[in-house]
Amino acid sequence: MVAAPLLRLPGSGMRCMGSRFYRSPINPLKSFSGLNSIQAQRQSIQCFSTSLSRWQDEVLDRTRNIGIIAHIDAGKTTTTERMLFYSGFTRRLGDVDEGSTVTDFLPAERARGITIQSAAITFHWPPGNVDGAQTGARDQSLPRSAASHTINLIDTPGHADFTFEVMRSLRILDGAVCILDGVAGVEAQTEKVWHQASTYKIPRVIYVNKLDRDGAAFGRTVREVSSRLSVYPAVCHIPWFEGVTGPFVGIADAINLQALRWKEGDDGRTVKMMNLEQLDAEEPSLGQELRKARIALVELLSEQDETIVENFFECDEDHMAVSSMDIIDSLRRCVLDPTSRIVPLFAGASFRNMGVQPLLDAVVNLLPSPAEASDPEVSIGGVKGGLRRLLSGDLIVEQSEKASVPAKSKKKKNTAPQTNPKDAIDKLQSCALAFKVVNDAKRGVLVYVRVYSGSLDRNSLLFNTNLHLSERAPRLLKMYANDAVEVDSIPAGHIGVVVGLKQARTGDTLVSYAGNKPTPPEPLTSLQLRPIEVPPPVFFTSVEPHSLSEEKRMQESLALLLREDPSLHVSVDEESGQTLLSGMGELHLEIARDRLINDLKAKASMGRIEIGYRESGLxxxxxxxxxxxxxxxxxxxxxxxxxxxxxxxxxxxxxxxxxxxxxxxxxxxxxxxxxxxxxxxxxxxxxxxxxxxxxxxxxxxxxxxxxxxxxxxxxxxxxxxxxxxxxxxxxxxxxxxxxxxxxxxxxxxxxxxxxxxxxxxxxxxxxxxxGTVMMEPVMNVIISVDEASLGSVVHDISSSRGGHIVSLDEHVPIPGTDASSTESIAAENDLPPINPNRVYAPPDPFATQSVAAEISAISSNPRTITAKVPLKEMVGYLKHLRSLTAGRGTFVMSVDRFENMSAQRQKAVLAELRGGF
Structure with missing residues (x-):
């Protein structure tokens, strides 16, 4: 009897013998020479095929495609830099203020200190090689974070002008980390990106950042999560303030019943861990609060997960006796369940290097792998459904049946027998979504793709179902922010870059077909993966070349800008012949101008930013x-x-x-x-x-x-x-x-x-x-200010800027009142409102203790103003708002509708447009 040979799995040093994996220097090619029978050879090939499939599945299971979403200045980029540092990807801590971050690599990003375009980066957590010796059956008694995982991370912008950039990144994510500012709480843009993530059914965890700052209120932020985001926060971490009212030094973990303390001023790699008994001796009040947090966590999970209830009864109804693995598994089930409203919540201070490593563990333990993510919606021939239905052939059969219905009334013609619709799916090699196009000065145009099925291989012929043309993929890259590593293929569930595509745009669907045919069979030519709706532009500016000889170069640069950012629009004014560039906001157009002139080296000049008015008949x-x-x-x-x-x-x-x-x-x-x-x-x-x-x-x-x-x-x-x-x-x-x-x-x-x-x-x-009348865009503006500045901001909006106030809402429901403020938010999602007073939240150590402190707290209490304001009056409003609120006010706005202008206002606008001002 001949022993089964040892076969090396592609891309790793693993060898297979039965179902066991281990390292061996044996050459697999030489092992075939010892085969003396066809049966042994077939067994060997079958072993190789089975092991390869198992290896691919396990590598995919240890992959996470996640994004960082939040309001501007919540700490997204800083948290990303800490993740890269602790994973061993970088050797120094990047600083946004110094312009030394990895993900914010554009000159405009470093100059302004904000994220403008999303950056994709790949690292491993815990540090190690996910394709190495750890591959194998997972030990169910250990959390997933015990083995190294590949994390594809996307750092998204927070500014409202770049909402489209966030939307196109959200489409390809399997999970997300929503970062909140521990001082500001849940801000307006946070609500916006949260609801956008809800439309794509993306599982999320929440990370409360900046708890080291003065005024940080973790408990208040937890209650805001329930009221403003309409979810149940599962508090997994509570902040550790030394001596109750001292500085923020660490966190207490309600899952593992332990405390983590970081040294002040250290790089965060050294963490002191204490169990509950040690914590009782050093910080008894925190130990007592940690027990309350564990009880609240188990009780919350018990409301939606029957398995944790069984575990609770097996532990004689002792909340402390429930194992940490049971809680992690229960949290994971709730996070992956689209009907669940439980969201795990963690704490930290990224700038002070505290709390990032436990957050990375939570990403690995709780967020889904590509195989566990929600089924993305696809459209083929006008029929919509899930990707899994398409790959199984059911969706294409339904499309074929629908297409054949009108033909039943036609006269029968002599046609060739139709092929089985499922044959087209069997020959489908890969299906990918181009979610981002970037022009790199060194590498040319980079097309970021998420592969949903099969494997996208180098030199494969890709058919663009939007443009109905084929292009070859000469090079494939794995991106590490601004650095890249060349690869031979991008497997399903992974994110990569295709270099050399001349036509692909943001949002295009790319498919490859067996036989290297330029055009796939008819149903597949209409395949669409998660199409995106581009919002209408509201600002525009003129673009003029320096000379006629530069006209062609300018048009090529503008075409490249449009490939990168479909929310930009280019049109030509028939009367003046001017080329007009339209965008989502002032900052959006400023960045487009910088890209056009500085990065793309177009010799052109841009006029001042104008507003896109409309005209309507009376x-x-x-x-x-x-x-x-x-x-x-x-x-x-x-x-x-x-x-x-x-x-x-x-x-x-x-x-x-x-x-x-x-x-x-x-x-x-x-x-x-x-x-x-x-x-x-x-x-x-x-x-x-x-x-x-x-x-x-x-x-x-x-x-x-x-x-x-x-x-x-x-x-x-x-x-x-x-x-x-x-x-x-x-x-x-x-x-x-x-x-x-x-x-x-x-x-x-x-x-x-x-x-x-x-x-x-x-x-x-x-x-x-x-006659006709001019129409102007009216914006839906949400302004966040403190109580002391509320009056001056409301007066400025209603009198000086011609707007009208829709509502004045307190940022946080006052304890003891009803939850009426949550009803409108919950009504948007057809969900019952959540009473924040019934949500567990640890007490804030800096709660007011005196009358003077209460008066100070009232004056600094965050308030939210919702108003409708003409867009013209909002140009340059941020500087004015900061002067009214001592730098503390922020706002976001979106187009509400176009309204007819009064005769007086129309006359003033026309005079300004004609230069009579």
Missing amino acids: GESSPVTKIFDKEVAGRRGKAGCTALVQPLNGEDISDAAEEDTLLAENIEGNQIIIRAHGLQMERASRGEEESSPFLPPGMDTVTLRTALQNGALAALARGPQFTFPMHNTRVTLTINPPEHLFGGDTTTSALAAAARQATSAALRELLTGP
Whole structure:
């Protein structure tokens, strides 16, 4: 009998014999020479295949794709730097103020001290090689953090102008760490990114940072988490203040019933650990509070996890006797359960090097691996579902059945037998999402991808389902912030970079197919992974090249900027011929200008930042008919169209839908309705894309309405009086085949031109009738100030800036009151509100003790102002707010809607735009 050979697994020094793994210097190729039978060889190959699959699964199980999300200046980048330092990735602690951080490597980031673009970095925790000797079956008696894991970390921006950057990073994460400022608590931007993460069902843990600062209130922050984020905080750490009211020196761990103390001024690598008995001797009040925290933690988990209840009864209902592994497993089940509202909460002070290592353990122990993450949504051929359903073939079968339904009414034709839809999935080698595009000065354009299935290999042919073209991937990289290591493949569940793609953009789906064919089978060409909606821009600025010879270079640089950041828009003003660059905010456009001129070396200048106004009609025009009859490029084109323009006034699409309606759609704040008299009955008796005897040869209703829609959109891009894009306008286009269609002379371009001329004429008619009015963007502004500055800020908003206050909310519910302030937050998610008074939170040691202290606390009590303010009045508001609040006020804003301007305000804005100021 021949013994099974020892086979080396790819990418590691592991060898397989049965199901055991160990290191051996034996060459696997030589072992085949000793095979004397085909049966032994087959057993060897089967052993290799099984072991390789097991090895890949376990490596994936020891991978975490996580992101850092929070309000600006909560300590995201500082925490990331500490994680890199303790994992052994860096040898010195990076400092945001010194501009020496690894993840903030752009010059603009280091100059401003903020994160502008998300940075991806890979490290191991605990330090070690995840592919090394530790690979094997996990010891269930030990936490996951006992073995080295690969962590792909993304540090995201916190500024409101870069919300889109956060959104595109959140899509590819399996878990997230939400960092809170222990002084400021849950801030406005924190709520925003929290709800964005909820839309993608991302499991999260919370880390309360900056507990070393004066005014830090851990207990108050815990209550805010329940009221403002509408979740149950599972307090796993409580802060350790020396002598109750002394400095912050460490944390007490309610999971493991131990205390961790760091030395003041040290780099944080040396930690003193004490059990509960030792803590009782050194800090009895903290030991007593730790017992309360453990009881509260077990009680909270018992409400949603039956397993921990069984463990509790097995321990004779002793909260202290429940093992730490049982609690970790219970927390993990709650975190991975999308219906659970329990979120683990940890404490620390990253700048003082305290609490980061336990946070890393929590990331490994509690957050999911790629295999455990929620199933990402995909769309294929108009059918939506989960990725796992797609890979199993069920979704593509459903799509094929849906596509074949209209064909049942068609006459049978002699067609070749259809192949099994599942065969297309079997030949699908990899499926990846390009979530970020970056132009690197040394390496060229880098396309960051998350691989969802299969393995993306070097030199593979990638089909872009958005652009419907194929590109080869010549190089693959594993990124370490600004450094990179070249790899041969990126397996499923991992994040990497493709170098050399010339067309891929942010948000594109990339697939590779067996046989290296340039185009995959038909269903896969429409595959979409988690598409993202780009918010409308509200600021714009002009971009002018220094000379005509620099025009091409400037356009190439702008195209590269748009590939990197789809929230930027480039348009050309027809009247002035200027190139306009639009973005989400002042800082957003300032960074785009720096990238364009300093990084991309475009020789161009940018004008001052302006606001994107809109124009709207005040009444209804009469129907206007235009016949386009002109020879273009040697071919005659003739078509007609009737247009009617009227204000939208918030009517729904269904209000205007009639039997002969071909299209009714809301696009960019306007509504376009297309009607065709005489086509409805013919259209009802045929497939959607079949020709009609009333239409020109080779044209169907889809082509007809697309051409008319494009013509209407071109006319709406420019208002008749102020030349701003039209908004809140309904355009009704009517086609009468005998009058407006002229057989072979009617082309799609002629139809688009007729629709544009008719719509423009109807808009011009408004000037002689009801007229038009300018519209300005009104922002939804959330301002956080202290109680002492509340009056001056409210007066400034309501009187000086023409805004109106929507609500004044206290930052924290006052103990003893009802939880009415939580109802609006919980209502957004259709969840019952949480009463923060029933949530466990340790007492804050610096609570007020005297009347003078109470008065001081009231004056510094954080308050939140919600207001609607015109965007023009918010330009440069941050400097003014800081002067009103002694530097303590912050705000975030987002576009609420466009509103008509008063005559006086319109006159003042026009005078300023024309230089009369």
